[in-house]
Amino acid sequence: MHQERLTKLRNASPAVLPSLLQCDFGDLRSEVERLQAAGIRALHLDVMDGHFVPNLTYGMPIVAGLRKLTDLPLDVHLMISDPAAYVDDFAAAGADMLTFHIEAVPEPAQLIQQIHSHGIVAGVALNPQTPMEALSGCLDQVDAVLVMSVNAGFGGQAFDPEAVQRLQQLRQSHPELLLEVDGGIKPETIGPCHQAGCDLFVVGSAIFGQDDYAAAVRQLRDAL
Ligand SMILES: O=C(CO)[C@H](O)[C@H](O)COP(=O)(O)O
Numbered sequence: 642m643h644q645e646r647l648t649k650l651r652n653a654s655p656a657v658l659p660s661l662l663q664c665d666f667g668d669l670r671s672e673v674e675r676l677q678a679a680g681i682r683a684l685h686l687d688v689m690d691g692h693f694v695p696n697l698t699y700g701m702p703i704v705a706g707l708r709k710l711t712d713l714p715l716d717v718h719l720m721i722s723d724p725a726a727y728v729d730d731f732a733a734a735g736a737d738m739l740t741f742h743i744e745a746v747p748e749p750a751q752l753i754q755q756i757h758s759h760g761i762v763a764g765v766a767l768n769p770q771t772p773m774e775a776l777s778g779c780l781d782q783v784d785a786v787l788v789m790s791v792n793a794g795f796g797g798q799a800f801d802p803e804a805v806q807r808l809q810q811l812r813q814s815h816p817e818l819l820l821e822v823d824g825g826i827k828p829e830t831i832g833p834c835h836q837a838g839c840d841l842f843v844v845g846s847a848i849f850g851q852d853d854y855a856a857a858v859r860q861l862r863d864a865l
Pocket residue numbers: 660662687718791792793794795796797798823824825826843844845846847
């Protein structure tokens with residue numbers, strides 16, 4: 642069943658995924674409505690535990706709340722030290738894709754199986770300083786790779802251009818993988834990532850820092 646969800650994400654790409662980190666948590670219903678009206682086809686949820694990263698956000702209740710508000714695919718980015726402890730709960734909450742960090746789980750075969758056992762798309766993320774070789778043991782098992790173009794933890798950081806080479810390398814070595822990039826994605830940085838073969842573009846400030854989400858999304862799409 643994870644194949645069905647994977648196909649939905651593939652069919653949506655290239656896609657801009659708003660990162661629900663800097664949005665108005667006091668009015669998620671209207672945030673989702675505004676994003677859907679802007680033509681968004683999937684949402685990216687930033688789960689942080691204050692341990693793997695020095696920031697604390699939210700967990701399953703927000704995922705479950707969003708699940709009630711929309712049928713859009715929910716791409717849940719687990720910036721947490723012990724993802725295996727929460728996979729079952731995030732599955733029950735309605736996640737469509739769960740992405741863990743390779744720095745948190747260097748040998749992730751069992752975790753990937755656990756994610757797939759719920760019919761959920763499995764992604765692996767890596768921070769800019771982590772060598773690409775760290776991924777070599779799991780690239781044939783995961784469905785997606787999230788290339789971080791900033792250090793995981795906070796929005797509004799500057800894009801690290803090294804991410805473009807990483808995307809290119811992954812696209813060449815593993816043409817079947819869904820590729821995602823996150824951090825500092827704006828009209829100036831989205832194009833090179835797309836040309837490098839990236840499918841999904843996670844965007845925080847460049848959408849939530851604007852009054853008109855539809856115009857912000859249009860500008861990003863035009864820059865693809
Ligand atoms: O995962 C994240 C940080 O860890 C955010 O998704 C990311 O930083 C998006 O924000 P911006 O587009 O402002 O860089």
